[in-house]
Amino acid sequence: MIINHPLLGPRDAAEFVYLGDASLMVRPDWQDENAAEKFYQYMYLRDNPAGRQRELWYHEQGDRSWLIVTRDTTTHEISSVELARDVALAGKGK
Amino acid sequence: MSHYSAFSIFRNALSGNRHWPRVWRNPHPKPSYDVVIVGAGGHGLATAYYLAKEHGIHNVAVIEKGWLGGGNTVRNTTIVRSNYMMPGNTMFYERSMKLWENLSQDINYNVMFSQRGQYNLCHSPGQMDTARRRGNIMRANGIDAELFDRAEVQRRLPYLDYSPNARFPIHGAIYQSRAGTARHDAVAWGYARAADRQGVDIIQQCEVTGYLRDGDRITGVETTRGPIRAGKVGLAVAGHTGHLAAMAGLRLPIETHVLQAFVTEPLKPMVDTVISFGAAHFYVSQSDKGGLVLGGDLDGYNSYAQRGGLPMVEHTLASAKALMPSVSRLKLLRHWAGVMDMSMDGSPFITKTSVDGLYLNGGWCYGRFKATPASGWCYAHLLAKDEPHTHAAEFRLDRLARGAMIDEKGVGAQPNLH
Numbered sequence: 001m002i003i004n005h006p007l008l009g010p011r012d013a014a015e016f017v018y019l020g021d022a023s024l025m026v027r028p029d030w031q032d033e034n035a036a037e038k039f040y041q042y043m044y045l046r047d048n049p050a051g052r053q054r055e056l057w058y059h060e061q062g063d064r065s066w067l068i069v070t071r072d073t074t075t076h077e078i079s080s081v082e083l084a085r086d087v088a089l090a091g092k093g094k
Numbered sequence: 095m096s097h098y099s100a101f102s103i104f105r106n107a108l109s110g111n112r113h114w115p116r117v118w119r120n121p122h123p124k125p126s127y128d129v130v131i132v133g134a135g136g137h138g139l140a141t142a143y144y145l146a147k148e149h150g151i152h153n154v155a156v157i158e159k160g161w162l163g164g165g166n167t168v169r170n171t172t173i174v175r176s177n178y179m180m181p182g183n184t185m186f187y188e189r190s191m192k193l194w195e196n197l198s199q200d201i202n203y204n205v206m207f208s209q210r211g212q213y214n215l216c217h218s219p220g221q222m223d224t225a226r227r228r229g230n231i232m233r234a235n236g237i238d239a240e241l242f243d244r245a246e247v248q249r250r251l252p253y254l255d256y257s258p259n260a261r262f263p264i265h266g267a268i269y270q271s272r273a274g275t276a277r278h279d280a281v282a283w284g285y286a287r288a289a290d291r292q293g294v295d296i297i298q299q300c301e302v303t304g305y306l307r308d309g310d311r312i313t314g315v316e317t318t319r320g321p322i323r324a325g326k327v328g329l330a331v332a333g334h335t336g337h338l339a340a341m342a343g344l345r346l347p348i349e350t351h352v353l354q355a356f357v358t359e360p361l362k363p364m365v366d367t368v369i370s371f372g373a374a375h376f377y378v379s380q381s382d383k384g385g386l387v388l389g390g391d392l393d394g395y396n397s398y399a400q401r402g403g404l405p406m407v408e409h410t411l412a413s414a415k416a417l418m419p420s421v422s423r424l425k426l427l428r429h430w431a432g433v434m435d436m437s438m439d440g441s442p443f444i445t446k447t448s449v450d451g452l453y454l455n456g457g458w459c460y461g462r463f464k465a466t467p468a469s470g471w472c473y474a475h476l477l478a479k480d481e482p483h484t485h486a487a488e489f490r491l492d493r494l495a496r497g498a499m500i501d502e503k504g505v506g507a508q509p510n511l512h
Contacts, residue, residue, distance in 0.1 A: 013395075019508075020349065041345075044438045044495075045345040046336075053396060073399070074398045076403075
Protein backbone atom coordinates (compact mmCIF):
# COMPACT_ATOMS: atom_id res chain seq x y z
CA MET A 1 0.00 0.00 0.00
CA ILE A 2 1.32 3.45 -0.97
CA ILE A 3 0.29 6.52 1.01
CA ASN A 4 0.58 9.78 -0.91
CA HIS A 5 2.02 12.05 1.79
CA PRO A 6 0.93 15.70 1.27
CA LEU A 7 4.51 16.95 1.84
CA LEU A 8 6.75 14.02 0.90
CA GLY A 9 4.88 12.38 -1.96
CA PRO A 10 4.22 8.65 -2.33
CA ARG A 11 5.58 6.63 0.64
CA ASP A 12 5.36 2.92 1.49
CA ALA A 13 2.74 2.20 4.18
CA ALA A 14 5.37 0.17 6.05
CA GLU A 15 6.99 3.48 7.09
CA PHE A 16 3.86 4.36 9.05
CA VAL A 17 2.26 3.30 12.32
CA TYR A 18 -1.49 2.80 12.27
CA LEU A 19 -3.60 4.11 15.13
CA GLY A 20 -7.23 3.76 14.02
CA ASP A 21 -10.39 5.74 13.36
CA ALA A 22 -9.80 9.49 12.89
CA SER A 23 -12.51 10.28 15.45
CA LEU A 24 -9.81 9.51 18.06
CA MET A 25 -8.57 13.07 17.44
CA VAL A 26 -11.61 14.47 19.20
CA ARG A 27 -11.20 13.61 22.86
CA PRO A 28 -14.19 14.09 25.18
CA ASP A 29 -14.17 16.86 27.78
CA TRP A 30 -13.09 15.40 31.14
CA GLN A 31 -15.27 17.91 32.99
CA ASP A 32 -18.36 16.85 31.10
CA GLU A 33 -21.27 15.53 33.16
CA ASN A 34 -21.13 12.10 31.46
CA ALA A 35 -17.35 12.09 31.09
CA ALA A 36 -16.90 8.46 32.22
CA GLU A 37 -19.43 7.14 29.70
CA LYS A 38 -18.02 9.36 26.93
CA PHE A 39 -14.46 8.23 27.60
CA TYR A 40 -15.63 4.61 27.55
CA GLN A 41 -17.16 5.14 24.13
CA TYR A 42 -14.13 7.11 22.92
CA MET A 43 -11.65 4.52 24.07
CA TYR A 44 -13.38 1.22 23.29
CA LEU A 45 -16.23 1.51 20.78
CA ARG A 46 -15.62 1.67 17.03
CA ASP A 47 -17.80 2.04 13.91
CA ASN A 48 -15.55 -0.49 12.14
CA PRO A 49 -17.05 0.15 8.68
CA ALA A 50 -16.72 -2.21 5.72
CA GLY A 51 -16.05 0.55 3.23
CA ARG A 52 -14.64 4.08 3.47
CA GLN A 53 -12.98 4.97 6.75
CA ARG A 54 -11.03 8.05 7.85
CA GLU A 55 -8.07 6.87 9.87
CA LEU A 56 -4.93 8.11 11.61
CA TRP A 57 -1.46 7.10 10.37
CA TYR A 58 1.80 8.30 11.95
CA HIS A 59 4.84 8.68 9.71
CA GLU A 60 7.27 7.27 12.27
CA GLN A 61 10.08 6.46 9.85
CA GLY A 62 9.68 9.73 8.00
CA ASP A 63 8.81 13.26 9.06
CA ARG A 64 6.82 12.14 12.14
CA SER A 65 3.66 13.84 11.02
CA TRP A 66 0.18 12.49 11.71
CA LEU A 67 -1.95 11.97 8.61
CA ILE A 68 -5.65 11.42 8.09
CA VAL A 69 -6.00 8.82 5.35
CA THR A 70 -9.39 8.07 3.82
CA ARG A 71 -9.25 4.44 2.76
CA ASP A 72 -11.71 1.73 1.70
CA THR A 73 -11.38 -1.23 4.09
CA THR A 74 -12.73 -3.67 1.48
CA THR A 75 -10.34 -2.72 -1.36
CA HIS A 76 -7.52 -0.81 0.43
CA GLU A 77 -8.00 2.02 -2.10
CA ILE A 78 -6.91 5.40 -0.69
CA SER A 79 -9.05 8.33 -1.78
CA SER A 80 -7.50 11.21 0.16
CA VAL A 81 -4.57 12.02 2.46
CA GLU A 82 -4.48 15.14 4.66
CA LEU A 83 -2.18 16.39 7.40
CA ALA A 84 -3.98 15.80 10.70
CA ARG A 85 -2.67 19.18 11.86
CA ASP A 86 -4.47 20.99 9.03
CA VAL A 87 -7.69 19.14 9.75
CA ALA A 88 -7.48 19.91 13.48
CA LEU A 89 -6.75 23.60 12.87
CA ALA A 90 -9.69 23.81 10.50
CA GLY A 91 -11.80 22.35 13.34
CA LYS A 92 -13.20 19.45 11.35
CA GLY A 93 -11.52 16.60 13.19
CA LYS A 94 -14.64 14.48 13.24
CA MET B 95 -27.44 -40.77 8.34
CA SER B 96 -25.20 -43.69 9.11
CA HIS B 97 -22.84 -44.02 12.06
CA TYR B 98 -19.20 -44.10 11.00
CA SER B 99 -17.35 -47.19 12.21
CA ALA B 100 -14.93 -49.84 11.05
CA PHE B 101 -17.96 -51.92 10.15
CA SER B 102 -19.50 -49.18 7.99
CA ILE B 103 -16.20 -48.77 6.11
CA PHE B 104 -16.12 -52.53 5.50
CA ARG B 105 -19.77 -52.69 4.43
CA ASN B 106 -19.41 -49.75 2.03
CA ALA B 107 -16.18 -51.15 0.62
CA LEU B 108 -18.06 -54.32 -0.37
CA SER B 109 -20.51 -52.23 -2.43
CA GLY B 110 -17.74 -50.21 -4.09
CA ASN B 111 -18.24 -47.15 -1.86
CA ARG B 112 -21.19 -46.06 -4.01
CA HIS B 113 -23.80 -45.97 -1.25
CA TRP B 114 -22.42 -43.58 1.37
CA PRO B 115 -25.31 -41.29 2.36
CA ARG B 116 -25.01 -37.50 2.16
CA VAL B 117 -23.20 -36.17 5.21
CA TRP B 118 -25.82 -33.52 5.99
CA ARG B 119 -29.19 -32.45 4.59
CA ASN B 120 -29.76 -29.30 2.55
CA PRO B 121 -33.10 -28.11 3.96
CA HIS B 122 -35.26 -25.12 3.05
CA PRO B 123 -35.64 -22.67 5.91
CA LYS B 124 -38.72 -23.19 8.07
CA PRO B 125 -40.71 -20.03 8.93
CA SER B 126 -39.64 -20.17 12.57
CA TYR B 127 -37.06 -21.69 14.95
CA ASP B 128 -36.34 -21.57 18.68
CA VAL B 129 -32.80 -20.38 17.97
CA VAL B 130 -31.24 -19.03 14.77
CA ILE B 131 -27.45 -18.94 14.69
CA VAL B 132 -25.88 -16.67 12.09
CA GLY B 133 -22.64 -18.09 10.69
CA ALA B 134 -21.93 -21.75 9.90
CA GLY B 135 -18.29 -21.81 10.87
CA GLY B 136 -16.85 -24.01 13.58
CA HIS B 137 -18.26 -21.87 16.39
CA GLY B 138 -21.80 -21.58 15.01
CA LEU B 139 -22.03 -25.29 14.18
CA ALA B 140 -20.57 -26.32 17.54
CA THR B 141 -23.11 -24.10 19.28
CA ALA B 142 -25.99 -25.71 17.38
CA TYR B 143 -24.66 -29.18 18.17
CA TYR B 144 -24.34 -28.55 21.92
CA LEU B 145 -27.72 -26.76 22.02
CA ALA B 146 -29.32 -29.94 20.71
CA LYS B 147 -27.19 -32.48 22.55
CA GLU B 148 -26.68 -30.86 25.95
CA HIS B 149 -29.81 -28.73 26.26
CA GLY B 150 -32.39 -30.63 24.19
CA ILE B 151 -33.11 -27.65 21.91
CA HIS B 152 -33.35 -29.28 18.47
CA ASN B 153 -35.44 -26.66 16.64
CA VAL B 154 -32.35 -24.72 15.60
CA ALA B 155 -31.15 -23.27 12.30
CA VAL B 156 -27.60 -22.27 11.39
CA ILE B 157 -27.68 -19.84 8.48
CA GLU B 158 -24.66 -19.05 6.37
CA LYS B 159 -24.00 -16.43 3.68
CA GLY B 160 -21.59 -18.67 1.73
CA TRP B 161 -20.90 -22.32 2.40
CA LEU B 162 -20.31 -23.95 5.77
CA GLY B 163 -16.77 -23.81 7.05
CA GLY B 164 -15.75 -21.42 4.27
CA GLY B 165 -14.48 -18.55 6.40
CA ASN B 166 -12.00 -18.38 9.24
CA THR B 167 -12.55 -22.04 10.16
CA VAL B 168 -10.37 -22.88 7.17
CA ARG B 169 -8.25 -19.72 7.23
CA ASN B 170 -6.04 -20.40 10.23
CA THR B 171 -2.99 -22.40 11.22
CA THR B 172 -5.02 -25.09 13.08
CA ILE B 173 -3.09 -24.75 16.36
CA VAL B 174 -4.78 -25.87 19.58
CA ARG B 175 -3.28 -24.95 22.98
CA SER B 176 -4.43 -23.84 26.44
CA ASN B 177 -1.48 -21.82 27.75
CA TYR B 178 -3.35 -18.73 28.93
CA MET B 179 -2.67 -17.07 32.25
CA MET B 180 -5.29 -14.36 32.76
CA PRO B 181 -8.24 -15.26 35.00
CA GLY B 182 -11.23 -15.65 32.68
CA ASN B 183 -9.14 -17.12 29.85
CA THR B 184 -7.21 -19.90 31.60
CA MET B 185 -10.03 -22.28 32.47
CA PHE B 186 -12.02 -21.47 29.34
CA TYR B 187 -9.22 -22.61 27.04
CA GLU B 188 -8.53 -25.62 29.26
CA ARG B 189 -12.20 -26.57 28.94
CA SER B 190 -11.73 -26.31 25.20
CA MET B 191 -8.66 -28.55 25.33
CA LYS B 192 -10.60 -31.19 27.26
CA LEU B 193 -13.39 -31.10 24.68
CA TRP B 194 -10.82 -31.40 21.87
CA GLU B 195 -9.34 -34.50 23.50
CA ASN B 196 -12.59 -36.41 23.10
CA LEU B 197 -14.07 -34.58 20.12
CA SER B 198 -13.61 -37.22 17.42
CA GLN B 199 -15.41 -39.84 19.55
CA ASP B 200 -18.11 -37.38 20.63
CA ILE B 201 -19.12 -36.26 17.13
CA ASN B 202 -18.23 -39.57 15.42
CA TYR B 203 -15.97 -37.80 12.96
CA ASN B 204 -12.19 -37.89 12.86
CA VAL B 205 -10.96 -34.34 13.40
CA MET B 206 -7.37 -35.64 13.33
CA PHE B 207 -6.54 -33.95 16.63
CA SER B 208 -2.84 -34.48 17.09
CA GLN B 209 -1.35 -33.57 20.48
CA ARG B 210 2.14 -33.05 19.15
CA GLY B 211 3.08 -30.41 21.72
CA GLN B 212 3.85 -26.72 21.41
CA TYR B 213 7.05 -24.81 22.24
CA ASN B 214 7.09 -21.08 23.00
CA LEU B 215 10.70 -20.10 22.55
CA CYS B 216 12.36 -17.59 24.87
CA HIS B 217 15.20 -15.38 23.66
CA SER B 218 16.22 -13.47 26.78
CA PRO B 219 16.45 -14.07 30.55
CA GLY B 220 13.43 -11.79 30.93
CA GLN B 221 11.37 -13.95 28.60
CA MET B 222 12.42 -17.03 30.57
CA ASP B 223 11.13 -15.38 33.76
CA THR B 224 7.82 -14.54 32.08
CA ALA B 225 7.56 -18.09 30.75
CA ARG B 226 8.24 -19.51 34.22
CA ARG B 227 5.48 -17.35 35.66
CA ARG B 228 3.05 -18.41 32.94
CA GLY B 229 3.95 -22.05 33.45
CA ASN B 230 3.42 -21.78 37.21
CA ILE B 231 -0.01 -20.22 36.71
CA MET B 232 -0.94 -22.98 34.26
CA ARG B 233 0.23 -25.74 36.61
CA ALA B 234 -1.57 -24.13 39.56
CA ASN B 235 -4.73 -24.49 37.46
CA GLY B 236 -4.04 -28.14 36.63
CA ILE B 237 -2.77 -27.49 33.08
CA ASP B 238 0.45 -29.13 31.92
CA ALA B 239 3.47 -26.91 31.33
CA GLU B 240 7.21 -27.60 31.27
CA LEU B 241 10.15 -25.19 31.14
CA PHE B 242 13.18 -26.28 29.12
CA ASP B 243 16.64 -24.75 29.10
CA ARG B 244 18.65 -24.14 25.95
CA ALA B 245 20.35 -27.56 25.97
CA GLU B 246 17.03 -29.39 26.23
CA VAL B 247 15.48 -27.30 23.45
CA GLN B 248 18.52 -28.00 21.27
CA ARG B 249 18.19 -31.73 21.94
CA ARG B 250 14.50 -31.71 21.04
CA LEU B 251 14.53 -29.20 18.16
CA PRO B 252 17.98 -29.62 16.57
CA TYR B 253 17.06 -27.83 13.34
CA LEU B 254 16.74 -24.33 14.89
CA ASP B 255 19.60 -21.83 14.69
CA TYR B 256 21.84 -22.19 17.78
CA SER B 257 24.93 -20.72 16.14
CA PRO B 258 26.70 -17.60 17.48
CA ASN B 259 25.29 -15.81 14.43
CA ALA B 260 21.66 -16.50 15.34
CA ARG B 261 19.71 -13.25 15.13
CA PHE B 262 17.98 -14.00 18.45
CA PRO B 263 19.73 -16.47 20.80
CA ILE B 264 17.51 -19.24 22.17
CA HIS B 265 17.57 -19.25 25.99
CA GLY B 266 14.94 -21.94 26.43
CA ALA B 267 11.26 -22.64 25.90
CA ILE B 268 7.99 -23.25 27.68
CA TYR B 269 6.29 -26.39 26.44
CA GLN B 270 2.73 -27.71 26.59
CA SER B 271 2.66 -31.38 25.62
CA ARG B 272 -1.13 -31.58 25.23
CA ALA B 273 -1.17 -28.79 22.64
CA GLY B 274 -1.18 -29.63 18.95
CA THR B 275 -3.12 -29.29 15.74
CA ALA B 276 -6.41 -30.50 14.29
CA ARG B 277 -7.79 -30.82 10.78
CA HIS B 278 -9.74 -27.58 10.25
CA ASP B 279 -12.15 -28.80 7.54
CA ALA B 280 -12.99 -31.87 9.58
CA VAL B 281 -13.96 -29.70 12.54
CA ALA B 282 -16.53 -27.80 10.47
CA TRP B 283 -17.76 -30.92 8.65
CA GLY B 284 -17.83 -33.05 11.79
CA TYR B 285 -19.83 -30.52 13.80
CA ALA B 286 -22.14 -29.94 10.80
CA ARG B 287 -22.84 -33.64 10.48
CA ALA B 288 -23.30 -34.10 14.22
CA ALA B 289 -25.65 -31.10 14.47
CA ASP B 290 -27.59 -32.26 11.42
CA ARG B 291 -28.06 -35.69 13.01
CA GLN B 292 -29.57 -33.90 16.02
CA GLY B 293 -32.17 -32.26 13.75
CA VAL B 294 -30.48 -28.89 13.29
CA ASP B 295 -31.14 -27.22 9.91
CA ILE B 296 -27.98 -25.92 8.24
CA ILE B 297 -29.04 -23.40 5.63
CA GLN B 298 -26.29 -22.28 3.28
CA GLN B 299 -26.26 -19.43 0.75
CA CYS B 300 -28.63 -17.47 2.95
CA GLU B 301 -27.40 -14.00 3.85
CA VAL B 302 -28.82 -11.96 6.72
CA THR B 303 -29.99 -8.58 5.41
CA GLY B 304 -31.72 -7.26 8.53
CA TYR B 305 -33.58 -8.16 11.70
CA LEU B 306 -37.27 -8.74 12.43
CA ARG B 307 -38.37 -6.66 15.39
CA ASP B 308 -41.24 -6.49 17.80
CA GLY B 309 -40.80 -3.15 19.53
CA ASP B 310 -37.27 -3.15 20.93
CA ARG B 311 -36.95 -6.91 20.77
CA ILE B 312 -35.35 -8.82 17.90
CA THR B 313 -37.63 -11.68 16.86
CA GLY B 314 -35.86 -13.07 13.82
CA VAL B 315 -33.81 -12.28 10.76
CA GLU B 316 -34.52 -11.00 7.26
CA THR B 317 -32.54 -13.08 4.80
CA THR B 318 -32.03 -13.43 1.08
CA ARG B 319 -34.23 -16.55 1.36
CA GLY B 320 -37.05 -14.77 3.19
CA PRO B 321 -37.79 -13.88 6.80
CA ILE B 322 -37.04 -16.44 9.51
CA ARG B 323 -38.57 -15.93 12.95
CA ALA B 324 -36.57 -16.94 15.99
CA GLY B 325 -36.92 -17.00 19.75
CA LYS B 326 -33.28 -15.98 19.96
CA VAL B 327 -30.73 -14.85 17.38
CA GLY B 328 -27.07 -15.68 18.01
CA LEU B 329 -24.26 -14.10 16.01
CA ALA B 330 -21.09 -16.13 15.31
CA VAL B 331 -19.68 -14.36 12.28
CA ALA B 332 -16.03 -13.53 13.08
CA GLY B 333 -14.77 -10.53 11.12
CA HIS B 334 -18.26 -9.49 10.08
CA THR B 335 -19.53 -9.09 13.66
CA GLY B 336 -19.24 -5.31 13.33
CA HIS B 337 -21.75 -4.72 10.58
CA LEU B 338 -24.24 -7.38 11.71
CA ALA B 339 -24.23 -5.64 15.09
CA ALA B 340 -24.50 -2.24 13.41
CA MET B 341 -27.73 -3.40 11.71
CA ALA B 342 -29.11 -3.89 15.22
CA GLY B 343 -27.89 -0.44 16.25
CA LEU B 344 -24.92 -1.62 18.32
CA ARG B 345 -21.39 -0.22 18.35
CA LEU B 346 -18.91 -2.81 19.56
CA PRO B 347 -15.39 -2.76 21.00
CA ILE B 348 -14.17 -4.58 17.89
CA GLU B 349 -12.08 -3.72 14.83
CA THR B 350 -11.75 -6.00 11.80
CA HIS B 351 -8.18 -6.81 10.81
CA VAL B 352 -6.56 -9.16 8.30
CA LEU B 353 -4.15 -11.98 9.22
CA GLN B 354 -2.11 -14.00 6.72
CA ALA B 355 -0.78 -17.55 6.74
CA PHE B 356 1.34 -19.62 4.35
CA VAL B 357 2.09 -23.20 3.36
CA THR B 358 5.37 -24.27 1.77
CA GLU B 359 5.96 -27.09 -0.68
CA PRO B 360 5.86 -30.52 1.02
CA LEU B 361 8.91 -31.84 2.87
CA LYS B 362 9.74 -35.11 4.55
CA PRO B 363 8.87 -35.09 8.29
CA MET B 364 10.93 -32.38 9.99
CA VAL B 365 8.85 -30.31 12.43
CA ASP B 366 6.94 -32.87 14.51
CA THR B 367 5.54 -30.23 16.88
CA VAL B 368 4.32 -26.62 16.97
CA ILE B 369 6.92 -23.89 17.50
CA SER B 370 6.27 -20.25 18.36
CA PHE B 371 9.11 -17.79 17.90
CA GLY B 372 9.50 -15.52 20.90
CA ALA B 373 11.35 -12.68 19.19
CA ALA B 374 8.74 -11.84 16.57
CA HIS B 375 5.16 -12.86 15.93
CA PHE B 376 5.72 -16.14 14.09
CA TYR B 377 4.67 -19.78 14.51
CA VAL B 378 5.26 -22.93 12.48
CA SER B 379 4.05 -26.51 12.29
CA GLN B 380 4.12 -29.20 9.62
CA SER B 381 0.91 -30.49 8.04
CA ASP B 382 0.22 -34.17 7.48
CA LYS B 383 0.86 -33.57 3.78
CA GLY B 384 4.36 -32.29 4.60
CA GLY B 385 4.00 -28.56 3.98
CA LEU B 386 5.28 -26.21 6.66
CA VAL B 387 2.39 -24.06 7.89
CA LEU B 388 3.67 -20.56 8.71
CA GLY B 389 1.74 -17.84 10.50
CA GLY B 390 2.65 -14.26 11.28
CA ASP B 391 1.28 -11.02 12.63
CA LEU B 392 -1.66 -8.85 11.59
CA ASP B 393 -1.14 -6.52 8.65
CA GLY B 394 -2.01 -3.85 11.19
CA TYR B 395 -4.77 -1.79 9.60
CA ASN B 396 -8.55 -2.33 9.45
CA SER B 397 -9.44 -4.56 6.52
CA TYR B 398 -12.28 -6.75 5.28
CA ALA B 399 -10.36 -7.77 2.17
CA GLN B 400 -9.38 -11.41 2.99
CA ARG B 401 -6.02 -10.72 1.38
CA GLY B 402 -2.90 -9.23 2.86
CA GLY B 403 0.03 -7.07 1.85
CA LEU B 404 3.63 -7.91 1.03
CA PRO B 405 5.35 -6.34 4.11
CA MET B 406 3.85 -9.05 6.33
CA VAL B 407 4.85 -11.76 3.85
CA GLU B 408 8.40 -10.52 4.16
CA HIS B 409 8.20 -10.30 7.98
CA THR B 410 6.90 -13.87 8.30
CA LEU B 411 9.44 -15.38 5.91
CA ALA B 412 12.30 -13.42 7.49
CA SER B 413 11.25 -14.80 10.88
CA ALA B 414 11.14 -18.33 9.47
CA LYS B 415 14.64 -17.95 8.08
CA ALA B 416 15.99 -16.41 11.31
CA LEU B 417 14.65 -19.36 13.29
CA MET B 418 15.27 -22.21 10.84
CA PRO B 419 17.95 -21.26 8.30
CA SER B 420 17.44 -24.55 6.44
CA VAL B 421 14.07 -23.40 5.06
CA SER B 422 15.54 -20.53 3.07
CA ARG B 423 15.14 -22.17 -0.35
CA LEU B 424 11.63 -23.52 0.18
CA LYS B 425 8.94 -22.26 -2.15
CA LEU B 426 5.57 -21.14 -0.87
CA LEU B 427 2.73 -23.21 -2.25
CA ARG B 428 -0.26 -21.37 -0.86
CA HIS B 429 -0.99 -18.14 0.93
CA TRP B 430 -4.24 -16.89 2.40
CA ALA B 431 -5.73 -14.31 4.74
CA GLY B 432 -8.70 -14.22 7.08
CA VAL B 433 -10.52 -11.28 8.65
CA MET B 434 -10.33 -11.24 12.45
CA ASP B 435 -12.67 -9.51 14.85
CA MET B 436 -9.96 -7.96 17.04
CA SER B 437 -11.32 -6.87 20.40
CA MET B 438 -10.01 -4.00 22.49
CA ASP B 439 -8.35 -6.21 25.11
CA GLY B 440 -7.51 -9.22 22.92
CA SER B 441 -10.12 -11.46 24.56
CA PRO B 442 -13.47 -12.65 23.23
CA PHE B 443 -17.15 -12.05 23.98
CA ILE B 444 -19.82 -14.71 24.61
CA THR B 445 -22.60 -12.52 25.85
CA LYS B 446 -26.08 -11.10 25.72
CA THR B 447 -26.30 -7.70 24.08
CA SER B 448 -28.26 -4.62 25.07
CA VAL B 449 -30.83 -5.62 22.41
CA ASP B 450 -33.37 -8.18 23.64
CA GLY B 451 -33.22 -11.44 21.71
CA LEU B 452 -29.76 -10.79 20.22
CA TYR B 453 -26.68 -12.68 21.47
CA LEU B 454 -23.06 -12.23 20.51
CA ASN B 455 -20.15 -14.61 20.09
CA GLY B 456 -17.20 -12.65 18.72
CA GLY B 457 -14.00 -10.71 19.31
CA TRP B 458 -11.90 -13.88 19.07
CA CYS B 459 -8.87 -12.11 17.62
CA TYR B 460 -6.65 -14.94 16.42
CA GLY B 461 -7.57 -17.43 19.13
CA ARG B 462 -10.68 -18.62 17.39
CA PHE B 463 -9.82 -22.09 16.13
CA LYS B 464 -8.56 -23.57 19.40
CA ALA B 465 -11.61 -22.15 21.17
CA THR B 466 -14.15 -23.79 18.84
CA PRO B 467 -15.50 -26.57 21.14
CA ALA B 468 -15.64 -24.50 24.34
CA SER B 469 -17.05 -21.51 22.50
CA GLY B 470 -19.90 -23.68 21.20
CA TRP B 471 -20.32 -25.27 24.62
CA CYS B 472 -20.53 -21.96 26.51
CA TYR B 473 -22.56 -20.13 23.84
CA ALA B 474 -25.11 -22.98 23.82
CA HIS B 475 -25.32 -22.70 27.62
CA LEU B 476 -25.95 -18.95 27.35
CA LEU B 477 -28.58 -19.33 24.61
CA ALA B 478 -30.38 -22.15 26.45
CA LYS B 479 -30.30 -20.79 30.00
CA ASP B 480 -29.90 -17.03 29.49
CA GLU B 481 -27.00 -16.95 31.90
CA PRO B 482 -23.29 -17.25 31.18
CA HIS B 483 -21.43 -20.52 31.63
CA THR B 484 -18.96 -20.44 34.56
CA HIS B 485 -15.98 -20.70 32.21
CA ALA B 486 -17.15 -17.82 30.00
CA ALA B 487 -18.49 -15.58 32.76
CA GLU B 488 -15.82 -12.94 32.12
CA PHE B 489 -16.53 -12.74 28.38
CA ARG B 490 -19.27 -10.15 28.83
CA LEU B 491 -19.49 -6.92 26.84
CA ASP B 492 -19.62 -4.77 29.98
CA ARG B 493 -16.16 -5.82 31.20
CA LEU B 494 -14.47 -2.92 29.42
CA ALA B 495 -16.78 -0.34 30.97
CA ARG B 496 -16.06 -1.91 34.38
CA GLY B 497 -12.32 -1.67 33.74
CA ALA B 498 -12.00 -5.46 33.94
CA MET B 499 -10.03 -6.01 30.75
CA ILE B 500 -8.62 -9.48 30.06
CA ASP B 501 -5.46 -8.24 28.39
CA GLU B 502 -3.23 -11.31 28.02
CA LYS B 503 -0.51 -9.30 26.27
CA GLY B 504 -0.79 -6.12 28.33
CA VAL B 505 -0.87 -3.64 25.45
CA GLY B 506 -4.08 -1.74 26.19
CA ALA B 507 -7.02 -0.77 23.98
CA GLN B 508 -5.21 -1.02 20.66
CA PRO B 509 -6.63 -3.94 18.65
CA ASN B 510 -3.82 -4.20 16.08
CA LEU B 511 -1.27 -4.86 18.84
CA HIS B 512 -3.02 -7.88 20.42
